[in-house]
Amino acid sequence: METLLRVIRQLIVLDEEEESIVSRLFTSRRLAAGEYFLEEGRTCRHVGFIEKGLVRYYLNVDGQEKTMYFNREGEFVCNYSSFLPKTPSRVAIQALENTELMVISFEDLQHFYAAVRGAERFGRLAIEQVFVTHIEQLRSLYTDPPETRYRQFLEAYPDLVQRLQQYYIASYVGIKPQSLSRIRKRLSS
């Protein structure tokens, strides 16, 4: 809970009562590696804050899993395109390591917005940050060749290279694992 409060306090002021509201509204949840934060076809009912661990977002395309995105400790995890309009998710979110989260339901999040003075501001700033990374990813898919996308992955997630199987990184970059090996060789020489 302390990490979450610290992240919120980086953007807004919280007094003691507001801290205790936050502490009541978020509850802890654990996922073992391989378990799902959100399964394909289910509606995303929670936003999670990752205290420890790593998840991936993926899509099922004709039986093939395409990895779109990662979140790790210190970040929020949610499929907003299911959570906000309350529609079934086409994206699955799976823990890749044993993961510890603080989660809040849609209803309790509305309560947070109503009960904490700076909450709307926090919500706006937090979603702006996530939004910018999404726009960049969309742009990158349109314009960047795989080698550039891999370099950007290294810059954005230097800590994840050791934690992720090559298979997931290749899928995120949008290439086969063999092609990723060739790119890695070229970059290291």
Add this chain to the structure above:
Amino acid sequence: METLLRVIRQLIVLDEEEESIVSRLFTSRRLAAGEYFLEEGRTCRHVGFIEKGLVRYYLNVDGQEKTMYFNREGEFVCNYSSFLPKTPSRVAIQALENTELMVISFEDLQHFYAAVRGAERFGRLAIEQVFVTHIEQLRSLYTDPPETRYRQFLEAYPDLVQRLQQYYIASYVGIKPQSLSRIRKRLSS
């Protein structure tokens, strides 16, 4: 200005003084068809609200223009991935029709957030709406074949089929104009 106030009032309450603050902070701007709201390489300094007209967002990929997105009357236009971190934009935003906007600068937007009670809430809700459409577009690029993407375009923008040149629609769907013609024939038969 009336349309903009109506759109804001759909999400939050504005008293008279707050209405006059909004009226002071937004200024009107006109773009002739072909003119730019944002040129590639420039930093996006304004958010615009489209009162009348139509713009497209595009990327330059090896000399080819790839259309990513459209906005028309009643919608906000901005490249948030340039506007928020104040970095040069790789995306260009061009008016496709004579377009009338109300624009607000980054600095005045911060003033809006500080001076209008519900402004943070409005900002959060407005960006959530745009964000959801972006996530869906990213998902669609990963999973959907061109015919599905064209059908979704028709659903999302039924009014734009008549207003846009085929060239732009094909570019948005991610195919050549000839392929779009074939899809249209198949759908109409």
